Amino acid sequence: MCAATALPSQSAEFPAWYGEVVRRAELAESSPVRGAMVIKPYGYAIWEMLQRELDDRIKATGHENLYFPLLQPASVLAREGALVDGFAPEVALVTEAGGRKLEEPLAVRPTSEALIWSTYGRWIQSYRDLPLLYNQWANVVRWELRPRLFLRTTEFLWQEGHTAHETAAEAVAEALTILHDVYADTVESVLAMPVLRGRKSRGERFPGAEDTYTLEALMRDGKALQAATSHYLGQGFARTYDVRYTGRDGTDAYPYATSWGASTRLVGGVVMTHGDDRGLRLPPRIAPHQVVIVPILREADRAGVLQAAAALADALRAAAVRVRVDDRPEHRPGFKFNEWELKGVPVRVELGARDLAAGVVTVVRRDTGEKSEIPVARAAAAAGELLDDVQASLFEAARDERERRTVRDRSGYVELTEYLSRAAGLVEAPWCGRSECEARVKSDSSATIRCLPIDERPAPPGACICCGRPAVTTAVWAQAY
């Protein structure tokens, strides 16, 4: 590999590595507006795969899609105090349009609870109208102070679900169904990103939420990424926007709400979870090209090799594999190898006269670099098996890496905060539940509580790592994106 074209080292300069991978793999680039990015076709193709996986699960759990507008009167947003407190600093306002100053400024949505709940009032009259299970695919704008491609952009794409229910229990169950059956399933089985499932501490909750459920993933630089969130909103929004219905007993009632979202941030998560010094490593289930066939062309056998490549591509397509034959004449094979590795294509097939003569194809997997020769007749089947194996291996490698970087011992407050402040990974430890301790860890290490895990493990008895009082729960700390 030539030094002039090598990527920055992932371990030594992670932010530079990340930016270069996103740019050179042609996922996205920045635009004239600070923090707003252009998502390029290859990056958008990944988003479309992910979008479809999420959308299928959202529908499978009984939801319908609809669409609310980008703009809403600023006063509608302002009615909900929690949203104002939470989002005011990052809301963009339209104050002028059609050549004149507007009577009332319009807010560009930072999220849609306000507009949607101000509308739901007309849609919810009876308990028979419940539950309302709606989702929208949309763009939102949050004026972030420090944007980063995919991870925190001024405008981003996401889905936001907004549901209304008769009972609190039903709403909580909804929020958890989304967390597990939609988000965790997609993120783990499709994106191959292992996640911790948990609740947010009070201080980290969504504005207006009674409970925020979250998926937290560990990136290869030791920081945590919130992969998706699902909120139980109680009756707060219903009360603010005066959404009432006649209940089964004939009296007025306020519905219970949830909202939940996952965004283009996940694309950044895939880069930071699986990428290596050669570039992207895409899990096969979201790879726009799962297999790339690179024909090795020499004048004498050109036609035969191309024909064999086309035949193999047909066989792979018949097996529902997304395949591309890279027959560009302007580049030599070595260039293509590097380019497709940078772009993270899970499996590469090399096919030249040498292979044809031997009745084999050369197959290389991106995750391990392992190279093997496979009889042509078995190539399509073998590629399918290999893709499954790459998918599973990426997940296992990421899970092992997370475990390796998770500290569970009680070595002492100073050691733990030191571990956290250099973003070495996760700390899982008992917590007394008091925000004083949460704040102290943050000021000592700049790490925050990522979640209070809701997995199978019972909260271990013990003393709060910070103050030593009896713990009420286990908490997971880390530096966060």
Added chain:
RNA sequence: CGGGACGUGGCGCAGCCUGGUAGCGCACCUGCUUUGGGAGCAGGGGGUCGCGAGUUCAAAUCUCGCCGUCCCGACCA
């Protein structure tokens, strides 16, 4: 908003200190030869140096002001 760096063809940079109207690598275009790990040779196109003002015979270069970008923190999916 605080700290740091930087704005020069598409991208990455040099030139600035010691003013004399722009150069390198990659990319791009044409042709030929190549093709199993980022090809070679030959030819070619493209910028007036972030913006504004000033000094000067002359400004990418010196002075002043402004704007913008990136990185590190506080806010955040």
